[in-house]
Amino acid sequence: MIERFHNRGGHYALLLAMAGLVFFVNLGAATLWDMDEGKNTTCAYEMLMSGNWIVPTFNGNLRVDKPVLLYWLQIFSYLTFGVNEFAGRFPSAVAALCTVLLAYELARSMFSRTTGLLAGVIAATSPMLCGAARFANPDALLNCFTVLTFTLFWLGLARRSAGWFALLGISMGLAMLAKGPVGIVLPMAVIALFLIWERRWAVLFDWRWCITYGVFILTGLPWYILVAVETKGEFLRGFFLKHNLERGMSALENHHGFPGYYVVVLFVGMLPWSVFQLAAWWFGFWSAIRSPWERARGLWASVADQNPQGDAADAPAAYRLLACWIAVYLIFFSVAATKLPNYALPAVIPCCVLMGRFLQRWRAGSLPIPAWYTYACAACFLLIGVGLTVGLLVADGVWEWPMLRGRHFPGLAAWAFLGAVPVLAGLACWHFGRMRQPTRLVTTVAAAALVLLAPVVGFGSGVFNQRKAPQPLVEETGSLRLDADIRVGCWQMEHLPSLNFYLKRSVEHLHDEPALASLLQSRLPVYVFIPMRDWQNLETSRRRYGRIIGRHYDMFHHTEIVVVTNQMP
Incomplete structure (x- = not known):
C-alpha cells in the first residue's frame, strides 16, 4: 500500500477512500444518541423553523451549552438533505475528513510524504476520530480548526507574512464559534510554549500578532455580541460561567476522572495503533530535546542520509511543536474537574503524526528497533483480540459481569468474530518482525484497523437502535x-x-x-x-x-x- 502511492494525488485518493468508508457509510443509520445529539440536532431544527439564526433554543428555551457554528452547518445540511440523522451528523463527518487531510499535510511538511500518508491513515482508522465524525456535536469542528491552526502555523512560520497572521486569526475565530475560548486559549498557549522552547523571540514578540487577534475578533466575536444583545447577556453568563468556568472548577453532571484519565482515553481511542504509542512518544521526546551541539556532532543520524525516499532531516522543532501540543491539551483538561473522553480529541492528531514518523523511520531502517519490541507488539495485538471478544460476549449477556447491573445489548455476540482481526494482525506482526519486514508489518496493521472499524461503525448500529426508545x-x-x-x-x-x-x-x-x-x-x-x-x-x-x-x-x-x-x- 505504502509504496504504490507516491504523489499527493494518490495519497489523497487513498485517504479519502479510507475516511469516506468509516466516516460516511450508513452515517444516518444509528438513531440519535441522547443527550448531546438529541439537543444539538433539535436546536438546529428549532433555529431553522423559527428563522432566528442568532439565539439557540431547545424545547423553546434558550440553550447556553454551545456556540452557534455547529447549528448553522446543521441548518445548511437540513436544507440540503432534509431533517434527519444523516444531515445532523454530516458537518461532523466533513470536519473529520478535513482533519485527516490536514494531518497528512502537517506530517508531510514536517517530515516527508510517506510520514504524511501514515499519519493520515492512522487518523482515518482511529476509533476516537471516527466516533467524532459520526456524532452530531461540535468536537469534530473544534478539532478540525485546531489542526488547521497548527498546520497554518507550521507552514507559514518561516516567512511570517501578514496574510499568515490573518489566517491564524480566522482559524481560531472559527474554533471560537465551534466550542468557545478553548479555540484560541489552548492553541496560543501551545504556540507560545513552542516559541519559548525554540527561543524564537522575534516571532513571539512580533507586533503582527495584533493582526491575528484583530481578525480573530472580527471572525469569532460578532455572533457573541449579537446573542448577548438578544438575550440580555443571559447566554454569555450561562455559557462562559457555567459551561466553561464551572466545568473547570467542579465536575458537572458527575463527570469525574482520575489524573491519568486522558492518557488512558488516548490509548483506548487509538486502538489498534496505540500499540505503538509509548514507543512513538519516547522517540518523539528524545527527538525534541536534541541540542544543536548534538546535531553538529552527528550524534543523531539524519534520515536524509539513510532513507532513499528522500525524507527531510529530522529537526527537533517539529517534535517540539507536537510535544507542546499534546502536553498543553492533556495537562489542561487533566487539571479541569469535569472530564469527558471527547476532550482529548485535539491531542489525537499530534499522536498520529508522531506514530507516523516513528513507523516511517522504522520501516526505512533508520531506527534500531530490537527484536523483542516486535514480539511485544504482537502480544499486545493478541491481548486486544481476546479482550475485544470477551468484552462483546459480556456486553451481550452471554457472560455475566456484576458491574453492568443487567445492562446488556443482545446482538453484540454476533460481532465477537472481530476479535480474530487483532489476533491475526498480532501473528502477522510476529512473522514480519521475525523476517525483518517492517513495511509489511505496518501495512498489515493498517488493513487490520480498517477491517476492524469499518463494519462496526457502518453496520453495527442496529444492536443499539433496538435499545433506544x-x-x-x-x-x-x-x-x-x-x-x-x-x-x-x-x-x-x-x-x-x-x-x-x-x-x-x-x-x-x-x-x-x-x-x-x-x-x-x-x-x-x-x-x-x-x-x-x-x-x-x-x-x-x-x-x-x-x-x-x-x-x-x-x-x-x-x-x-x-x-x-x-x-x-
Whole structure:
C-alpha cells in the first residue's frame, strides 16, 4: 500500500477512500444518541423553523451549552438533505475528513510524504476520530480548526507574512464559534510554549500578532455580541460561567476522572495503533530535546542520509511543536474537574503524526528497533483480540459481569468474530518482525484497523437502535403529527431530548401527578412518554385518564418506556 502511492494525488485518493468508508457509510443509520445529539440536532431544527439564526433554543428555551457554528452547518445540511440523522451528523463527518487531510499535510511538511500518508491513515482508522465524525456535536469542528491552526502555523512560520497572521486569526475565530475560548486559549498557549522552547523571540514578540487577534475578533466575536444583545447577556453568563468556568472548577453532571484519565482515553481511542504509542512518544521526546551541539556532532543520524525516499532531516522543532501540543491539551483538561473522553480529541492528531514518523523511520531502517519490541507488539495485538471478544460476549449477556447491573445489548455476540482481526494482525506482526519486514508489518496493521472499524461503525448500529426508545415509540404510536394540534408530555425524563427531534415539536416536562392528570384531561389529543414503573405507581384515579398505546425499552434510563394517550381506541 505504502509504496504504490507516491504523489499527493494518490495519497489523497487513498485517504479519502479510507475516511469516506468509516466516516460516511450508513452515517444516518444509528438513531440519535441522547443527550448531546438529541439537543444539538433539535436546536438546529428549532433555529431553522423559527428563522432566528442568532439565539439557540431547545424545547423553546434558550440553550447556553454551545456556540452557534455547529447549528448553522446543521441548518445548511437540513436544507440540503432534509431533517434527519444523516444531515445532523454530516458537518461532523466533513470536519473529520478535513482533519485527516490536514494531518497528512502537517506530517508531510514536517517530515516527508510517506510520514504524511501514515499519519493520515492512522487518523482515518482511529476509533476516537471516527466516533467524532459520526456524532452530531461540535468536537469534530473544534478539532478540525485546531489542526488547521497548527498546520497554518507550521507552514507559514518561516516567512511570517501578514496574510499568515490573518489566517491564524480566522482559524481560531472559527474554533471560537465551534466550542468557545478553548479555540484560541489552548492553541496560543501551545504556540507560545513552542516559541519559548525554540527561543524564537522575534516571532513571539512580533507586533503582527495584533493582526491575528484583530481578525480573530472580527471572525469569532460578532455572533457573541449579537446573542448577548438578544438575550440580555443571559447566554454569555450561562455559557462562559457555567459551561466553561464551572466545568473547570467542579465536575458537572458527575463527570469525574482520575489524573491519568486522558492518557488512558488516548490509548483506548487509538486502538489498534496505540500499540505503538509509548514507543512513538519516547522517540518523539528524545527527538525534541536534541541540542544543536548534538546535531553538529552527528550524534543523531539524519534520515536524509539513510532513507532513499528522500525524507527531510529530522529537526527537533517539529517534535517540539507536537510535544507542546499534546502536553498543553492533556495537562489542561487533566487539571479541569469535569472530564469527558471527547476532550482529548485535539491531542489525537499530534499522536498520529508522531506514530507516523516513528513507523516511517522504522520501516526505512533508520531506527534500531530490537527484536523483542516486535514480539511485544504482537502480544499486545493478541491481548486486544481476546479482550475485544470477551468484552462483546459480556456486553451481550452471554457472560455475566456484576458491574453492568443487567445492562446488556443482545446482538453484540454476533460481532465477537472481530476479535480474530487483532489476533491475526498480532501473528502477522510476529512473522514480519521475525523476517525483518517492517513495511509489511505496518501495512498489515493498517488493513487490520480498517477491517476492524469499518463494519462496526457502518453496520453495527442496529444492536443499539433496538435499545433506544424515542424513535421507535414515535413511529409505533403515530405521535408524529405535524399538521395536528396535539400536546406531548414527558414524565420526569430530562435526559431524553431526541424525543423533540423525532416529534418535531416541543415537549411538556411533567414533574407531579396533578400536572400529568391535568394534561391527560385536555380536550386535545395527548401523548405522554413515561417509564412503565412510574405509570404503574401512579394512583388509579390518575391512570384512568389514559391508556397505553406503545412501549419500548430504553438503555439510557434502563427501563421500559410507555406512551400513554387520552384518545379512545
